[in-house]
Amino acid sequence: MSDLSTGARPRTAPPHAWMILALACACQFMVILDASIVNVALPSIRGDLGFTGTGLAWVVNGYLLTFGGFMLLGGRAVDLWGPRRLLIAGLLLFSAASLAAGLATGAGVLVAARVVQGVGAAMLAPATLAVINTGFTEPAARARAFGAWSAAGGVGGMAGALAGGAMTTGLSWRWVFLINVPIGAVLIVLASLAPLAARAVPAASAARRGSLDVLGALTGTAGLAALIYGVMRSPEPGWLPVSAAGLLLLGVFVVVEARFTAAPIMPLRLFRIRSVAVGVGMLLVFGAIAIAMWYFSALFLQNVLGYSALGAGLGQTPAAVTFLLVARRAAVLLPRAGVRRLVLTGGGLFLAGFGWLAQADAGSGFLTGVLGPTLLVAAGIGLTFPTLMAAVTADVPEGDAGIIGGLAQTAHQAGGSLGLAVLATAAASGSQAGPAALATGYGLVFAIAAGLGAALALLGLLLPGRALYR
Template identity: 45%
Template sequence: MTVQTLRTSSAPAQSGNRLGLVLAACCLGQFMIVLDASVVNVALPAIAGDLHFDRHHLQWVNNAYTITVCGFLLLGGRLADLFGQRRVFLAGAVLFTLASTVGGAANDPVTLVSARAFQGLGAAIMAPATLTVLGTSFTRPAARARAFGLWSAVSGAAGAIGVLVGGAITEWFSWRWILLVNVPIGIVLIAAVCWVVPETQGRDRSRKLDLPGAVTVTLGLMATVYGVAESHTYGWDSARVLTAMVAGPALLAFFLVYQAKFAQQPLVPLSIFRNRSVSAANLVVFFAIAALYSTFYFFTLILQQVLGYSPLETGLCYLPVSLGIAIGGWGISSVVPRTGPRPILLGGLALSCAGLLWLSRADEASTFTADLLGPSLLLGFGMGAVLNATTNAATSGLPARQAGLASGLLNTTRQLGSAVGLVSLAGLSAARIDSELADGKPGGEATRHALASGYGLALSGAALFTVAGMLAALWLPVRKASSRSQGGDETLAP
């Protein structure tokens, strides 16, 4: 394989203020990406009524985004390595902004779903680039940890903030502004990328994109996530789900064989998985995100269907989670270089597990202050620390030419975790609810109790995901503190 040497076209040393602006641009890009994965949830009933969606097809407002992001993330990560982080970041931001404009103006379901798919493509191009830029701009351990800490805090909190933003916009304005709000933000982001993000360029003109590998892994990931997403509607024994679940893993298996035996310049050099830190961090983040994003879904249902909260009230209830993630992710950043990621992951996952088990006890008689506030804060603090440490572990210690690859892997794992976690726990929850209602008459308190029981079981399942994450975290190597982490780092602008 040809080794690509990267160089930055900007000045070798950047000021603290300049680095702060780079960090702000990367965080803003990631915020938009994660926000759009959750912001439409509260608005789905309004979208269905306005555009006359069939109830079986409404899920594609979300699925079109999620499946496209997951399918193209590895390709997006490799593009940043091969063609330059700034131009790829810029291309993703432009595509995302244009797709948001079309989606906000959509007058029929096909246009909206297509726009969401192109949003997902823009996100898949942009997301790995944000991490690649951080990894190449912040090279000293403590500054790198702080940068990843803020990026992780923004990434985690954006999912919770999306529910608040979606509820407020839907209740006060129109669901269209859920998408159109990306337009002015996107314009600011595009200007920031052009102004402050340094470029990387390959000196080796013989570099090539592994097109067979890119097509195979993209189709394999999309088919797998499609099958998982559709199973909730059509069942695991339906023809479309079975076809997708056979074709997806088969394509991914062929991709691995092709990368190992035949590709001259592999899209994913399998040697990257020999790095225990990279492999373990991706496994941890799979289980952590499976727990976190499933919790967003079931917590919303508890608030609205069991406790009867409005969309705006539901969004406000997510503020403690968002605050916890932000404080946990940013506050732990100075500790990671001294201790290494493993103890942070074990502690953060333990806190998250405790919060989820506490939250699983919520029922129709629960109140926010007594029964939901405490577990929300525990979950937020724990997951903020986990997201910080996994980002650091999955991208550090690698050569610059693999920064985009590692970023694409991490983001792909996040998407797979969210899809697999939600579908598996949704099935578990539905079975419990059906069982609770089988012998009783639906309606009123009995229905609310059954829903609380089913959603509580799902949250207990999410707690088991965090336990699996702790087991995976034990595989991480123990790191000694770096002497450089104690001082002499780049200064981040506030």
Template identity: 40%
Template sequence: MSNANHGRTGLVLLACCVGQLLVVLDGTIMNVALPSIESALSFDANSLQWVINAYLIPTAGLLLLAGRMADLFSRRGFFLAGIALFTVASLAGGFAQDATQLIIARAGQGVGVALMSPATLTVLGTTFTEPAQRAKAFGLWGAAGGSGGAIGVLAGGVVTEWLSWRWVMLLNVPVGIALFIVAAISITPSAVQAGPRKLDILGAVSVTIGIAALVFGIAQGEREGWGSPVSLISFAVAVVGIAVFLYDQAKIASAPLVPLNVFRNRSIVAANISMFCVGAAMASTFYFLTLLMQFVLGYSPLVTGLSYLPLSVAIFLGAGMVAPQTSKLGGRFTLLSGLVAGVIGLGWLSFVDSRATFVADLLGPSLLFGVGVGMVLGTVANLATAALPSSQQGLASGLLTTGQALGGAAGLAVLVAVANFSGGESRVPEQMASGYANAFLGTAVLLVIAALAAAAMPKVSRDASDESAPEPVVAHI
């Protein structure tokens, strides 16, 4: 590889990793700032949740569609459009003068993220095709995404306490501008297949409505009760939307958004089950660990954020250093090793009580969980995208990121119910700690399910560069 080409691919890797970092970071950084936002913009108790929901719902609902559209039209274009929209929405949110303006800005961020997130994987998968380079690239992508959640908690605490909640959004602006420039310079236009590029409109609309309604129903059920009218209506809409989508894919669409035969591939199925469970485990662990440190152990938001530093470093090391080395023994070995480490870490956390100290009771489990999750994230993404031809890289990425988003929403809702049932709603530290401990145990069970799925994965996955039939190239877009 020439120096010029090596430099270009290095910039591509940087752009994809920073893009994924922003995607995950912005999903958690707002949580710490919510009390300040509520006071500054006069939110009421019911509307404050929309600062989070307005971001999550369009993100989850549009990921699958955006991934497939990137395949059909332009991966580079969708990446750049996502960065641009996310940056503009962040600027608008930083200067929001009332609750409505902030919620609209958060929705804009969510749409931008939906365009950007699958593209980070598709660009990586089509740029790095040599196995060793590919493993390293996906490892660093996993490190960026995995550590983003922990960095978000830290950054949210620091920025809110030292500056203002507005800077939680405004800091995205210079990063977004720099990222847009780097991506525009380094990412080359993608080659496309000959023939018409049809978009399955019925499938696109039905799956977007179905997934968005599902995430909204889960969020409302967690806050208002699973039997509330809003939750029940949302779940009914989700069932209808997803049913219409599946029927369309199987019977109607001539060019389906998600060809159902991809699920005959064991690597695709195993990778998506694993990512769903890992997404649920990460969202739940960050949530309950934050509550444990603040409500039971009495840490301030700033100290809580700083306490996530070892976890962030562990995720980065697991994804960026350990996984590329163990990948020489096979992707399945790396996946299973990481999941086992995560299960041990969460099992250790399930023994926590109100007398816990950071060094004795939280540091070790955080490091084990961090290294394990770091090993898993990039490896799952690598295996899932390598299992499909380059013309379906966006589809693979959309499936994977949608599964992670749905896992985070559904897993957290279920485990909140588990924690509350066993004392998490109490204001007595001992009872709260007991509830959170049970939630950590439930999270460990999720990773056990992921490990069972990973064990069913074929030992050898076809690399993305090993195409059985090269695609005819007719244009560059």
């Protein structure tokens, strides 16, 4: 168990652990950069490769599908073979897929490359969390580490929104993928040559090495992927049977993990830890809130206020900067204020910010209609995200750090995917009309998000009321 749960004297992070944190943050930056940089390039991609309107969505959905669907498998692989190996393997796969995407000559090749990119990201994400969880056991050091990790993602998102527009306009859409190749090459070299990584993150023990839980991996990954795929297709006929099949497979997965495997890919015993059970549920809700902020505020700027893609990226920059600053501050506040207070504060900011944003319409100015509320919501995200990631991993045995990292990221991604499907349906109320009707649809999205913020705050009251969680 971690120092927090055993009462042992906490270890401060050794100097080399911060070096490994820098590598983990760089990997997180690359993954989030890729997720955000593609959006503004989609019209150019469609024109060059001949995508249909529905086919173009799979440039994004293909990545999200495998990223979310393979996260649990990646998390368990981290625990079996160690985070450093998974970091290197994930970087190799992600970089190779990025090169293939940048050189793609047809729509099918690009979508296939994005699917493989998602698998690479599903290996990287739990490995970076395992690095933090095993390298930083003292609460204040761990909080700072999660703050830096969250900030790295925020920088990646902000850089992606700006760099995507600049590259697409000045160079070619291909560079939104090719940019990952030199970044990945540098990180592969650093991860391969850093001898201190082995001491900062202990290798998987011989007792835990062995064959992977194949049946659990197949049912869990296929079930989650089918559910996400079905939800993504929710506007189209036939989505319900696919989603039902996904839920059925997830039910089989739970039975397999509980009764038919000695070394489960997701030990159900972890859900006996209240911070894990409650924290995972909160991350599902948080994923939908984050989608409402970054995705739909960008659409509001473009479709209602008439901004260009680059203009929308610039319009979101103040919120991204606010997120970065607050995430760093949350790392300082967390050990003293505790999870409950920060989550309650974040929920209040979501309620106020989204409630304000829901009032904006086609006649609203940027300063009064968008900037103010998005700054409030971004501050709430900066407080909440690193807080939840620290909370869900705090009481977990070090040997399960990888799977908890995968589970936390899966909950976040699944919440975003499910939230996107539900909120897109709400936004579609004005999809066939002009800016005024579109603003009404987006207003409904923001009102729902405000309610989700209130629900998140209430769930935070269920977290343990001791130590880090007071």
